[in-house]
Amino acid sequence: MNTVSLLGIDQGKNRHHLIGHDRSGHRTLQKQFNRSRLLEFAAKLPACTIAMESCGGSHCLARKLASFGHTVRLIAPQHVKPYVSGNKNDFIDAEAICEAASRPRTRYVTIKTVEQQVLSTEHRLREALVHQRTQAINRIHGFLLEFGISLAPTKAAIAHAHEYLDDPATDLPVRFKIVIEYLLKDIQRLSAEIKTLEMHLREELAASDVGTRLLSIPGIGPITASALVADVGDASSFHCGRDFAASLGLVPRQYSTGGRNNLLGISKRGDKHIRTLLLQGARAMMIRIGKRKDPLGAWVRDLLTRKHPNKVACALANKIARIIWAVLARGGSYSTLEPV
Structure with missing residues (x-):
């Protein structure tokens, strides 16, 4: 372990595969750990450079490894793929990570803080809610068109959908009206959740x-x-x-x-x-x-x-x-x- 200068980690949900190189680029270590055993191993390992792909869970793991005194570098997966030679398995992927990290022109991903990850999570949730609201709006447009009602292709036109549901001249089935009412309530719920998230984002931004x-x-x-x-x-x-x-x-x-x-x-x-x-x-x-x-x-x-x-x-x-x-x-x- 004293000869390990560069450690490449191929992450998995439960298992992590490690390849270690010395200063000359020769392989000196090949191990496989679960997450808890990996942290125990890294805590005892002399300070070295650890390289990983930037993926799910990598930022949290990088912060923990950095707390042990290691220099942690995250590489975008597309920059690691060219170094995978021959067949593909987890140890070959870890070897490719070491190879990419040893190149002087390799660019690295900045490790996010806990606050940045929480903020990013809120943005991803808002984006998902906006997509769900758009899907509900498109469903209403499509369902009404099946009964000969054509609304303008805008979000604001949905506010006038109640006029068609209450108009006796449209002669819409009762069960169909129930479905449209359900979708309209869903849109209102999603809009309220989006507005609440945006309010939280603005409050956090004002403090930054x-x-x-x-x-x-x-x-x-x-x-x-x-x-x-x-x-x-x-x-x-x-x-x-x-x-x-x-x-x-x-x-x-x-x-x-x-x-x-x-x-x-x-x-x-x-x-x-x-x-x-x-x-x-x-x-x-x-x-x-x-x-x-x-x-x-x-x-x-x-x-x-x-x-x-x-x-x-x-x-x-x-x-x-x-x-x-x-x-x-x-x-x-x-x-x-x-x-x-």
Whole structure:
């Protein structure tokens, strides 16, 4: 154990497979533990670098391993897969993790704090509730259309569904009305739960200095700022704003060869939830972009004269992402920020 310099752990729900390398990169350890035995083993192991894939339970385990004095690094699974050679099993996966962690260009995932994980959980719950409400709204639209009632394709149109249920001219069956009433009550319940969650998120954001500074950025609202605090935290793991924008999938995919540059659409890598929020914020800014007198507004208006609005929205979301990195990395707010 004294020769272990790098330890790769392939995590499972109940079993964890370990591969240890010395400073020369040779295998010196191969073991298998359950979770409790793994922590006992790690507590007795001399301080070394431990690498794991970023997956379910990895952040909690990383914090516990770091408390024993180890340097813990989390790697995105897509960066480990290229190092899996031959057949696949748990020990080969652990070997691939060691191989990826030994490469100097490997990028790592920042370990989340307990507060960040709780905040991220609330965001995932809110996202799920919004999807459930949308499903219920779509069901009502579809069910009413089967009986010849066509509502406008908006959430606000659902508020007028009671008018059709109470109108004798529609001649709707009683059992059908009961089903629609059930769905309408379900929508009201989901809306109340979403509003309660959003209120909690705003309260937690108000107590965060980082969240307050993020709110100063154009196109960033309370939900987006709270999601950034939960999933990004500080920006120390990114070298520049472009790296942060690339991690969210807001830069073009590239397929270049033979000295010929070929740029495609945005890569859509990284966190889909944050990327969606940034794009929504960019589109909201574009609606009233004519009222902005700052250089950002002039830049967007100039792009709109030459590019499709969808491309401009992606470009503006990219710009906002770079501003976010600058606020997180340099401190201060958007009003005091130097040009990015």
